[in-house]
Amino acid sequence: MLLREYNQRKHIKESEIELVIHHIPIGILIAQYIHREKDIATSAMAIMTGLYITDALSGFLHCFFDHYTGNIPVLRDEARIFQEHHIPPYKINESAISVALHNAIIIPPPILSAYVNYKYRVPSYIIIGEIVVLYGLYMSDFVHGLCHDKRDNRFVKWLRKRHVILDKQTHLTHHETLNSNYCMLNGWANPFVNSLCNIWTNK
Secondary structure, X not given: OOOEEOOHHHHHHHHHHHHXXXXXXXXXXXXXXXXXXXXXXXXXXXXXXXXXXXHHHHHHHHHHHHHOOOOOHHHHHHXXXXXXXXXXXXXXXXXXXXXXXXXXXXXXXXXXXXHHHHHHOOOHHHHXXXXXXXXXXXXXXXXXXXXXXXXXXXXXXXXXXXXXXXXXXXXXHHHHHOOOOOOOOOOOXXXXXXXXXXXXXXX
16 A cells, blocks of 8 residues: 555654664764765765755655656556645655655665775765765655644754755745745755756646
């Protein structure tokens, strides 16, 4: 079954617990590669680039399923989940893709990055960016959920104010127009994604 609806507040609460558990090994891994890189500026650029790429990927994925009208079963079911989310009260649904991201993204990056670094001696800044992209895709689902949660703790507000994560007003614009602001991590790539999606959808 591709679609499993669940309570929004329960989803947020469970995600918060999971994030605490997942942040620790991911943070340690990135810190290890930053230490190996020995160049804070290069490492910071890799992280920022990774965040931008992740935001753009989440936006293109969102745009694709928002406007998909084909008949391929798996894609059609995914599109229905994205499109039904636009109907108030904006239920958050768990789809095959979100489940796959949830279950597959957290474990492979440390293993993959360790293998690639050992086998090919890839520069640490590239591996840092790769980890940020993979983990960021997982995070985008959580950040999107926060935009529909009425609770706002101080830390979340602090992150939103500095555009580290997507703010509610930016995402609300997407629900109001349905043809802009598709990005789900921080909104940095919205201008780029909006321009390409508008060409694709002829708007």
